[in-house]
Amino acid sequence: MTIILRLAAWGLAAAIAFATLGPAEQRPHLNLGQNGEHALAFVLLGLAFGLAHTRSRSLTAAFVIAYTGLIEIMQFWAPGRHARMEDFVVDALAGSLGLVAAAAFDWTLKRTRQSAP
Numbered sequence: 001m002t003i004i005l006r007l008a009a010w011g012l013a014a015a016i017a018f019a020t021l022g023p024a025e026q027r028p029h030l031n032l033g034q035n036g037e038h039a040l041a042f043v044l045l046g047l048a049f050g051l052a053h054t055r056s057r058s059l060t061a062a063f064v065i066a067y068t069g070l071i072e073i074m075q076f077w078a079p080g081r082h083a084r085m086e087d088f089v090v091d092a093l094a095g096s097l098g099l100v101a102a103a104a105f106d107w108t109l110k111r112t113r114q115s116a117p
Helices: 004-021 033-052 059-078 084-117
Strands: none
Touching: 004 033, 004 059, 033 059, 033 084, 059 084
16 A cells, blocks of 8 residues: 555646646646646645655655745746746645644544554
């Protein structure tokens, strides 16, 4: 199961990189607005990495935040894209929320297994 979760997390990271740095017309659009789309993508990223990499939550969190910043910085060199601090803040907060949700889910699952006869 861990391998599947890790493949999904890295696949999502690749999809976010393509959507962020690739041609704007090939990027999927939802009716959530720019911040809503960013938040959804990075909540899912944080959740995926938080479920896939549970040994060192602080290292996983550092990676998700660093990845968020790297994706934003790389937009300086992507034609037609614009790096903005607001996007980084939304993405980093959303990724952190996903990580917290994954940790809470993992904690609940472990508690449930411990209390089962």
